[in-house]
Amino acid sequence: MTRNKRFAFGPRAGRCVSVSLLALLAACGGGGGGGGGGDATAASGGSSAAPEAALTAPATQTPAAVQAVDTVASLVTAPVAALTAQLVPAPAASFETAEYWRNYSLDMINASAAYATGASGQGVVVAVNDGLVDTGVAELAGRIAGGGRNLTDDTTVNTHATHLAGIIAANRNSSGMEGVAWSATILPVASFVDDGDGNRGAGSAPYDGIAYAADAGADIINNSWGSAVGDPQSAALVAAVRHAARLGAITVFSTGNEGKAQPGTTALVPQTAPDTQSLFVAVTAVGSNGVLATYANACGAAASWCLAAPGSRITSSDAGGGYVSMSGTSMAAAVVSGALAVVTSRFPELTSAQVVSRLLATADATGRYADSATYGRGLLDLGAATRPIGTLVANAVGSTVSTGSLTASAAGSSLTGNAVLGDALVHALAAVPVALFDSYDGATFAGDLGDLVSAGRGLDVGDLAFGDFGTGFFAARSGGPGLSLSLSERRQDIGAYAALQGLSRAGTETVVAARLALDKGTVLFAGLNAGFAEVAPAYADLPYQAGLALSDGAFVPGVLALADGGAMLGIDSALDGQVALTVTLMNKAPGDDIGAGGASAAEARLRFDAGGGLTLEGGIAYLREEGGMLGASGTGLLAVERAETVQVSVGARLALSADTMLYARYDRATTRSLDSGAFIGGAEIASDAWSLGVVGRNAAMAGDFWGFGAHQPLSGRGGDLVLDRPLGRDADGRVYGDTVAVGLDGGGREVDLEAFYALPVGERGLFGVNLLYVSQPGNSAAAPDEVLGMLRYRQRLW
Template sequence: MAVLDSGLSDPAGEFTGRISAASRGFGSNTSYADVEGHGTAVSAVLAAGRNDRHIMGMAWGATLMALRTDDQSNCSDSGCTHPTSAIASAIDHAWQNGARVINISLGGGTAPGQLLQAVSRATAAGTIIVVAAGNNLEGEAPLVSPDALAQSFADPAYARGLVIIASSVNENDTVSGFSAGVFGFETVSLAALGNRVRTIDHEGVDYLYTGTSLAAPQISGAAALLAQAFPNLSGRQIVDLLLSTARDVGAPGADARYGRGILDVAAAFAPQGQLRVAGTGLAVTPGANSALSAPMGDVTGAALGTVALDALARAYRVDLSPGFLRRGSMHSLGAALDQHARHVTMGSEALALSLNVAPVMGSLSSAGSSLLDVERGRQSRLLSGVLEARFSTDMAMTLGLRTGFSALATRARGGAAPTFLMADHGFDAQRGDLRPAGAMMLSRRLGEGFSLTGGFETGHVGAPVHRPGVTDPVATRPAPYHAVSMTIGMERSAAALSAGLTLMDEPASALGARFDPLLGGQSARTLFARLGGSMRVAPQLTLSANWQHGWTHAAAGGLLTRGGQLASESWSIDLARRNLFASDDLLGIRIAQPLRVVASRFDLALPDQWDWETQVATSRVVPLDLAPGGRERNHELSYARSVGPGWLGANLFLREQGGNIAAMPDDLGLALRWSARF
């Protein structure tokens, strides 16, 4: 940047190594050396070094082109004159030698044509000119408008939107008493501190200077900073940015005292408009969260620093590290007991209906009740239901309402089995995350102990627990799922085996997780393979095991340019003993691991560098590991027997690292239940 003034002297070493070789004197001056002090004072405000001495200039690292234009043969107590021919030559010299900003802290009468043509040539080259508004002369009426020199510079015919008039305010953001007004030039004027501005003179002595001459270099320095930080910006963009981000004071909008407002460098540097990841067009949403599912547990994510562009294509380094909302352990003992539910069954062996209802206004008894009764329907809320239709001894169809396919398959196997409240069966993929709305199952016996079962399920993914008063659009967006399943089974006298596949489609989630669009993975498909088996190891003792493995493919999108892959597992081992203490009791022990991500490949392509010349981003690949550190394990002991007219059940359970969160404390519980049918 260039300073047209009385030159520059640097006895304090504030500009060491930063004085342009193009610096020179004009008119009668043979060098740029300052013998008066005004030019050095202005230059120090603009670009004095960051060295813990004296002051630090606005653009403290910039290279300064000192252009001396004063005439030492024509000086008075108020200073020396600056011939317009010297100013015109200096302006041409500045833009021709690459100066992007020219500071002119001078005042005077209307510029002659020669000088205006120099201004026109500079602005045509894209060079910004900042000119002082002028000071009120002692004993004369205050200037309502800038002085004649500033006015002629700001003429749109020459300025081309690249001239800023600088007025002054004091430390209280009030217009300085000495500062000329900006009437008629409100939209191209900007205010900055001009009262008692600390700087140095040509001998390196600290002084407090006052005048619009000291306001101008602050604006010039801000323009130089923007040009240095964002080389893609044109001069017109820099000017518009400084004017549009000014702190509005006085009358709303541009006014005759403050112009567009007071210079606000921080606001000018702040991103304008929507930030978008460089080279992708993807919007950066501040504070965006992603909602994890229970299989992902305590995943913390990676540091995702990247480059983003604002509406002016200015590059910023931003942190996209996601905030993760976690479900934690959603399966509670209270919900499992659900003491208010009532079980209602009706029908025949060929067609049977089974319902679980919760009383709302009154009680509902299963004995002789009809759910078609309007009044009783008002008094109850349907929790779930199963309709079984048997077409023959070898074929049956089952429909479930708010019941999943896994529950229907367990029901179809029949026979007494231990009741586990907390430890899930190994085939229950995501009991805490998936909320089935309905399911259908067809089963067929094939002879020789073989059977084939198929069906489908639909529902939605539950949302994580929300913080009070906080609504997260990603975490709460609808996330339906659909699944089809097929299982083949084989039974012999003492053993049974099964193998099956389930394909689950999630249009708005990935293995139950809702990711911010920036991270991709907006939809996914998962293939689950299941193996199960049981063996009667003694007349009253049965051992069974179930294992399930899932392969999830998350759709490409956002920064996940090649899609993502997840591997997950769940399993359970059961031991059941009949007739242990009584002829009708049943003891069960289960050890289970709910579904947990065991491996992931979720590679995000993050722009890491931005080339200002080519406007091309260089990316790096950052893996987002979605395998949790925690591993939930459930241990449960179940015992049941008849007592009097009812049935007594007791469960003792231990849950470790619930929700696959390593820091989750152990959950130990005991439940006693007694139920009877009336």
């Protein structure tokens, strides 16, 4: 269960105190219990540590100019603000101040990386079940929770207990040292007395202290004391730990300071009571060199629930004021208790058992720490415990966090734009926070939707240049009265690199363009793998042949380009002497070059002969896409299942002569999504396209073609993408979120400027020259302009 009860802060104490130069021997402090061998300073006797390195980092790592940043405030309740804060965390180095470096232990456990996530123990209560904590020392000001209790008759403040409290939660205030969880609060529970020969448990008070702390609502109960190795295990201890576990409190015990291969029996409660193991942590100590301290009992039989943490020569608060350096598994246990508080504050949605599991699972178990008999699960790594474990998983709002069918890997949920939307998707979704969950225990992490979006674009101009290799020079072939037929073979999916390197391509496709005149004013037409402008009779009277211009989309009305090149069927009929109607049906199968799914379209177009060589036209088109939206495709929870588009087009042609024609067209489209993945609640996007130019033939010599044109391919011009985004999960794993609309107004606008000239060579050959300039290619404002000059020759084989 999660811990919900919280304590109000106690009164702030502010008296000045002197620095203690020597700490008293604490026989109970390191887990020695009645067996002696407690914690000591380096200057004292008892169980001293192995020689240690300096307490602080080299001077170059603690420059005087480095100042402590403000204490991280409690996590805001607004989930959007919390997720946004995670997206731009404070640099870990900003927490590595002189105060941080006062104890090597913080660096050894990678604490600054955890602080950079915004977690520092806020809202978490850690009980110090020990001697009487001096709650008046400056380092603990504001860090004491109400509800503490003295279970003994002793009113003498205790160095050992005060030292532990400081390791766990001493203030981060640019002075002295700081605790591991410097935003947590301490619940002081006095169950030991100082009888002049070290701390001694007051009867059953240590066990009663565990039960009291759990009843009072402590999230974590630190017990830096214990029985000697081999001592009988107290039934009262087991009962107290079981009671704490039932209430969801985590119990932490030190392994003891006898330098033996097995821990004290107090660290072995899960052997007797396996039901407590998920909420129980035993802790052994290493020195600043990372090696098991000579005084420390190894994890031994407690290896499955045991961690190693720094415990030698730890500087912390002293009873009466000031600071003292002490060594022992007591100190290591306090470091782990503080780490548990940080992880709990970072993931308030997790149960206490999941917090313990994360800390154990992320410990460094490499190198020497792979020796589980000595180091248990390994060396505590607080930074790793606050990072994702396994795969980040995306979950729909309303679902239960799981790694089963309701989830999809974040890597498998993506949205890919194309040349229509350009970089508008990236701009719109950049820095939009969304909650993702790791596959280990569903811990919540902030994801940036912009990281799941890639800006698509059209063909590179080089690919465009080589894209119609093999198309051939279309010429009408008589197939009977009123029938014209053109066939050719075209290689598939060629790119500039492949063409220049002579690489082979898989497969060819048959290109078919057919027209059948039913009478003088009515023509049926059909195409397979052919372009709209190649087949539709409305373009037959242009002094132009399809495929001569690289920006061939200039002659394809807007959204029809998304279904162009598939199967096509239509009828063109003269309604009277001035008006003609064209109706076209188009279908592009899944797996073609536009989008992941297929697209089908229908268009009705009227042409009006206004006289004097002027033809006016207007049309309306409907496009339905499967697996995409304006060619953009998504996967997983960002999938776009279906979309529909309605487009209105107007245009004009003016014949300057029998061989020269001006043309202009404008297309305006509105697209909306029909069915989408769980993240996309809907979309409505406006887009447009236009073309302007002049084409002609028989200029320099009979049979040649030429043209100049400006063309804006279909481009998203605005609209909204509605997102049903997850913002977090509750303790039961249920995902909650909100609905937000983001504008799609940030893209560029591609414009193609082209000049071309083509000259027939014999009956079957065609020699061409093209010069193409592309501004903001792929409708991406950030894309550099591109220029292509090309000479080409095509030969029809039959």
